[in-house]
Amino acid sequence: MFINPPRFWNLMARSYARRPVQNQAAYEYKLNITSRHLSPQDRVLEFGCGTGTTALIHAPKVAHIDAIDYSSEMISIAQEKAKVQGIKNVNFEVSAFDCWPIPVSGQQYDAVLAMSILHLVLDLDATLDRVRSSLKEGGLFFSSTVCLEGLEKFVIPALGTIGLLPKIRVLTQEILVERVQAHGFEIEQKWRPETGSTAFIIARNSG
Template sequence: MLIHPPRFWNMMARSYARRPVGNQAAYEYKLDFTASHLSSQDRLLEIGCGTGTTALIHAPNVAHIDAIDYSSEMISIAREKAKEQDVGNVNFEVSAFDCWPIPVKDQKYDAVLAMSILHLVLDLDATLDRVSNSLKEGGLLFSSTVCLEGVEKYAIPALGAIGLLPKIRVLTQEILVERMLAFGFSIEHNWRPENGSAAFIVARNGARRR
């Protein structure tokens, strides 16, 4: 479950959809890196998919994507985009990640996308545990997470508390990596642009609890 209730994101959805990407070069780097690790047979899950842009970009590279968000308005926009683009292999559904069923062994995902979402969840450990159990052994978690350092640790949460920004949890890059390792992931790639606060971490799922 996310820190903000669904009604917040429903109100934000249309303006969010019109907002340009904050760091286009970094976004394209993450897209290209992710695409280079996908195959046409892969099944993906995107959690917190928002208005569906990332899922629809990756759709031609994979067999199927389940893309979920607990904002019904975000999913409505994503479905509109899919129809306009004639994309048929992305299943957009309204669901919180903790309500989405964990696949049985033979149907686990090859990859999970968690782009701009891990800093918004109430329980990071529970989320990582659920990601691990949703992935095949050796499957990949692609994540882009706002990590706060210095004065950002105080300023951004304060702006969230008064409603000027979404509420986010205070995470550092080191803490995020440590929690991923604790849940059986190995870090394949750890990158952060100089002019951005989001850490792009690609982690491979291990054999813990299998």
């Protein structure tokens, strides 16, 4: 494999930060739906936070956010944005999700966000187990995940296999819902825009 994922995203970070959101209406819809489920006392974890845009938007609505990404350059950009915006309740840290400590009993998060990341994780089942362990009983898991269809499900993963892109997991919305449910979550809402490849799911830790 030619690509080291953290190095790839470090190289892409500045251009990624300048790139406009592909579907702004869908992004804002997901932000609005998520914000309706957040409360001022909530503690939130976002893994694969990228340049921090989503965490910073939600920050005024919650008590605290831990936002992590294994790309140090992405986190540097996020920290710069937080400083410019004067936001102090988001803790941006360089960390892979599987290296981030699971909270002890009684200190789990109220919500976990995984936006545009589940299709990139090496072990989906281990990741979902870790999400559940990080959430308090009744806590919410928000995810937006690329679900490939048509030629994309052959071409894009092939580019990952030969090392021209990070490896991308081929998922459908149905498979993703099934895996989330299998790990102890109840699906509260699922949505997919008419155009686009992302599936947005809200799931509750059933305990």
